Amino acid sequence: MLNKYARAFFTRVLTPFAAFLIRRGVSPDTVTLIGTAGVVAGALVFYPMGEFFWGTIVITLFVFSDLVDGNMARQLGRSSRWGAFLDSTLDRVADGAVFGGFALWYAGEGDNNVLCAVSIFCLASGQVVSYTKARGESIGLPVAVNGLVERAERLVISLVAAGLAGLHAFGVPGIQYLLPVALWIVAVGSLVTLIQRVVTVRRESAEAEAADAEAAEAAEADAAGAESPETRGSEAAK
Ligand SMILES: CCCCCCCC/C=C\CCCCCCCC(=O)OC[C@H](COP(=O)(O)O[C@@H]1[C@H](O)[C@H](OP(=O)(O)O)[C@@H](O)[C@H](O)[C@H]1O)OC(=O)CCCCCCC/C=C\CCCCCCCC
Ligand SMILES: Nc1ccn([C@@H]2O[C@H](COP(=O)(O)O)[C@@H](O)[C@H]2O)c(=O)n1
Ligand SMILES: [Mg+2]
Numbered sequence: 001m002l003n004k005y006a007r008a009f010f011t012r013v014l015t016p017f018a019a020f021l022i023r024r025g026v027s028p029d030t031v032t033l034i035g036t037a038g039v040v041a042g043a044l045v046f047y048p049m050g051e052f053f054w055g056t057i058v059i060t061l062f063v064f065s066d067l068v069d070g071n072m073a074r075q076l077g078r079s080s081r082w083g084a085f086l087d088s089t090l091d092r093v094a095d096g097a098v099f100g101g102f103a104l105w106y107a108g109e110g111d112n113n114v115l116c117a118v119s120i121f122c123l124a125s126g127q128v129v130s131y132t133k134a135r136g137e138s139i140g141l142p143v144a145v146n147g148l149v150e151r152a153e154r155l156v157i158s159l160v161a162a163g164l165a166g167l168h169a170f171g172v173p174g175i176q177y178l179l180p181v182a183l184w185i186v187a188v189g190s191l192v193t194l195i196q197r198v199v200t201v202r203r204e205s206a207e208a209e210a211a212d213a214e215a216a217e218a219a220e221a222d223a224a225g226a227e228s229p230e231t232r233g234s235e236a237a238k
């Protein structure tokens, strides 16, 4: 949903910044790499210590690089297969660090096995949700569904909640419960999304097999028609 509705807005906002980086000779790949490094550092340095506010500030500063790199590539007319591969692969690394950071906090000082398990579930299910689309597309299916909770939703829900929960350290009471609530929402939402995508791939795969079988039957019928005695007779008459 965010990918559909918010992307156009952020493209407009970030285009001048992307143009500025291009003028400074920065490449889209550099932005992809530095953005990912910043997200990974923010998540793995601050979250395991329970510094949710500062962790989220650092991550937020870098996470928008994921919208800037593609914007730069498009402005340069240099969108490439390599760029698409690098972008998607490093998305997985960044997501792993964010939910890994939460898991490390709950496994350590946060001391909550259930929330540690929920964080690990968010990490794994998010990766599998993305994999379903990539694998489905690699076997020639359209995978014409995005589902309830895409990457942008996973990030926005957990980062907004983590940022706000971090305000507890500054004396705001009760707000720390937002993070566990967000993690449960992302976990359930990712599971629903996974089911939506698997069901779609199963349907599209059955439709593709049926279309293949029909095409093979038609080709066989054509070949049999060309080989039939009538056809041979008429060929001979010619
Ligand atoms: C006192 C206040 C304290 C609060 C602290 C600060 C809070 C700030 C909080 C959050 C900011 C969160 C911003 C998150 C922005 C995420 C942007 C982003 O990276 O989106 C990426 C997304 C997808 O890009 P790609 O096409 O490159 O990726 C594809 C995708 O990953 C596919 O995965 P799948 O979906 O299948 O799982 C892969 O399959 C594919 O391989 C891959 O290529 O881009 C978008 O979706 C574009 C839309 C971005 C929308 C961003 C909305 C940000 C909205 C609000 C932020 C402001 C919140 C302010 C809150 C303040 C709270 C007090
Ligand atoms: N280093 C890069 C990064 C991205 N691309 C291209 O942009 C597409 C992704 O766009 P986003 O707005 O989601 O970042 C990607 O599929 C590539 O075509 C690139 O070329 N180089
Ligand atoms: Mg990108």
Ligand SMILES: [Mg+2]
Pocket (backbone or CB within 6 Å): 066, 087, 088, 091
């Ligand atoms: Mg990306």
